[in-house]
Amino acid sequence: MTATRSSRPAREPGRLYAMTAIHVRGLRKTYGTFSAVDGLDLTVETGEIFALLGPNGAGKTTTVEILEGHRRRTAGEVSVLGTDPGRADRHWRARIGIVLQSTSDAADLTVHETVRHLAGFYPRPRLPAEVIELVGLTDKAKARVRTLSGGQRRRLDVALGIVGRPDIVFLDEPTTGFDPEARRQFWELIRKLSGEGTTILLTTHYLDEAEALADRLAVIAAGAIVAEGTPATLGGRATAQARVTWSGGRSEHTADPAALIVRLASEGADLSDLTVTRPTLEDTYLALIGERG
Amino acid sequence: MTSTLTIGRRRGGIEILQFVRDKTSLIFTFFFPALLLLLFGTIFSDSYDHPGLSAARVFTASMIAYGTVTTAFITMGVGIATDREDGTLKRLRGTPATATAYFLGKLILVAALTAAEVVVLLAVGVLVFDMPLPSDAGRWLTFAWIFLLSVTACSLLGIAASALVRNSRTAGAVLNVPVVALQFLSGVFIHPITQLPGWMITLASFFPVKWMAQGFRSVFLPDSAVSMEAAGTWEHGRIALILAVWCVAGLVLSLATFRWTSRRD
Numbered sequence: 001m002t003a004t005r006s007s008r009p010a011r012e013p014g015r016l017y018a019m020t021a022i023h024v025r026g027l028r029k030t031y032g033t034f035s036a037v038d039g040l041d042l043t044v045e046t047g048e049i050f051a052l053l054g055p056n057g058a059g060k061t062t063t064v065e066i067l068e069g070h071r072r073r074t075a076g077e078v079s080v081l082g083t084d085p086g087r088a089d090r091h092w093r094a095r096i097g098i099v100l101q102s103t104s105d106a107a108d109l110t111v112h113e114t115v116r117h118l119a120g121f122y123p124r125p126r127l128p129a130e131v132i133e134l135v136g137l138t139d140k141a142k143a144r145v146r147t148l149s150g151g152q153r154r155r156l157d158v159a160l161g162i163v164g165r166p167d168i169v170f171l172d173e174p175t176t177g178f179d180p181e182a183r184r185q186f187w188e189l190i191r192k193l194s195g196e197g198t199t200i201l202l203t204t205h206y207l208d209e210a211e212a213l214a215d216r217l218a219v220i221a222a223g224a225i226v227a228e229g230t231p232a233t234l235g236g237r238a239t240a241q242a243r244v245t246w247s248g249g250r251s252e253h254t255a256d257p258a259a260l261i262v263r264l265a266s267e268g269a270d271l272s273d274l275t276v277t278r279p280t281l282e283d284t285y286l287a288l289i290g291e292r293g
Numbered sequence: 294m295t296s297t298l299t300i301g302r303r304r305g306g307i308e309i310l311q312f313v314r315d316k317t318s319l320i321f322t323f324f325f326p327a328l329l330l331l332l333f334g335t336i337f338s339d340s341y342d343h344p345g346l347s348a349a350r351v352f353t354a355s356m357i358a359y360g361t362v363t364t365a366f367i368t369m370g371v372g373i374a375t376d377r378e379d380g381t382l383k384r385l386r387g388t389p390a391t392a393t394a395y396f397l398g399k400l401i402l403v404a405a406l407t408a409a410e411v412v413v414l415l416a417v418g419v420l421v422f423d424m425p426l427p428s429d430a431g432r433w434l435t436f437a438w439i440f441l442l443s444v445t446a447c448s449l450l451g452i453a454a455s456a457l458v459r460n461s462r463t464a465g466a467v468l469n470v471p472v473v474a475l476q477f478l479s480g481v482f483i484h485p486i487t488q489l490p491g492w493m494i495t496l497a498s499f500f501p502v503k504w505m506a507q508g509f510r511s512v513f514l515p516d517s518a519v520s521m522e523a524a525g526t527w528e529h530g531r532i533a534l535i536l537a538v539w540c541v542a543g544l545v546l547s548l549a550t551f552r553w554t555s556r557r558d
Binding site for chain 1: 389
């Protein structure tokens with residue numbers, strides 16, 4: 001992961017970058033007496049891949065749709081690319097890309113026609129054929145959209161979200177329904193976009209996805225952020241003690257597993273089934289949302 | 294930045310492409326009025342003792358009103374409900390396309406469809422029922438303004454009606470109820486309109502369809518046929534006034550009721 005990040009090319013010289021792509025303070029969204037988002041703070045730097053994790057109903061989609069300008073907020077301060085999405089104009093929309101969660105539009109058009117049509121809205125779009133290649137739909141370019149499988153349809157949604165060469169891309173649970181190979185390909189695509197300097201905000205409930213892709217991530221529960229960090233440090237993972245088990249179920253927690261193993265070996269313990277484990281991202285995540293649940 | 298006008302034009306092109314590829318709606322919105330004309334024209338042939346005026350010719354003129362209403366009003370109403378449901382509107386809202394560009398595209402679709410509808414109905418009238426087409430420019434000019442006002446009023450009312458439709462599967466059925474009822478009230482299927490009870494004519498006079506049908510009859514029927522109208526004249530001034538009022542009402546209603554999404558946000 002570290003290697004992938006550091007291999008990212010330097011940012012295009014001469015192009016202006018705001019330091020912060022997304023800035024949210026005290027965001028609230030209420031429906032009657034129900035608070036979908038309840039005092040959420042979020043900062044995403046330009047060029048980052050940021051993952052928003054959380055169970056269903058935690059407020060992920062509501063938050064993302066407010067950032068996209070699709071929903072109005074009740075209170076709080078929101079800035080995306082330096083603009084309030086609630087008051088944004090079409091020039092701002094030309095700089096953002098939205099990958100929708102579930103759509104069935106354009107059923108009677110072909111993949112190429114659909115991508116080309118949307119490309120025509122933007123001032124500096126990518127070439128339609130290039131985008132179709134990027135999402136791996138070249139074989140399906142002339143197929144009617146209604147004949148695509150669920151996973152292919154989602155990849156088309158990704159193509160439509162990035163054809164305008166956006167500075168920031170929002171992806172709401174982008175790989176739901178993908179088979180494992182399609183997910184790997186999708187992750188490659190996201191890394192490629194990120195390599196070109198695109199800021200990525202994605203929501204997911206796949207922890208391996210967040211771990212594989214995200215520079216930073218945040219866990220959202222009951223409408224607020226309960227933890228934030230890198231995949232390695234989230235919720236104190238890096239500093240948590242390791243659990244060493246050996247000899248048919250004996251175990252010990254330690255900050256220094258190497259020293260423990262040396263000591264056990266010198267004591268002549270049976271180490272044939274030795275394991276060393278740290279809390280997985282999943283353990284950390286479940287503990288975090290459990291606290292709120 | 295691509296201008297709203299350009300995006301609107303491209304939306305129009307893509308709307309037409311999608312429409313012609315959906316064979317079911319193509320047949321139903323498009324050829325259904327032609328089929329009705331063939332049936333009515335054949336069933337009621339030679340039922341008037343009016344020189345130079347066959348029933349088929351009267352129906353051809355009146356059916357242009359019906360064709361325009363179904364094409365403009367239903368296509369618009371069902372189309373927007375569908376776009377709201379399948380994600381078309383949500384997708385566009387996240388791009389530089391504005392609501393104006395979207396509606397421009399819809400208007401291009403409706404204009405193309407209604408124009409084609411008129412051609413089909415006139416073709417049936419001329420080829421099957423030997424209806425002569427007017428030869429003087431004045432009548433075509435009358436046709437042009439009545440057609441333009443009719444399409445505009447029906448399209449705008451279709452936009453407004455789309456707000457009342459809960460889901461696109463039932464939209465066609467729901468929107469067809471007022472349309473079909475108005476056709477009967479307005480004397481599109483019944484000629485002369487004076488056969489209808491007086492209160493019905495009065496009621497129909499508040500809505501656009503009666504005036505559209507009357508206007509199209511004034512274009513395609515001989516001057517002597519004016520004696521069969523309720524008022525005994527073609528009432529061009531009143532047609533213009535009432536259609537214009539409906540255009541304004543439709544515009545106000547559609548601006549007040551249009552929503553990008555079907556849920557509260």
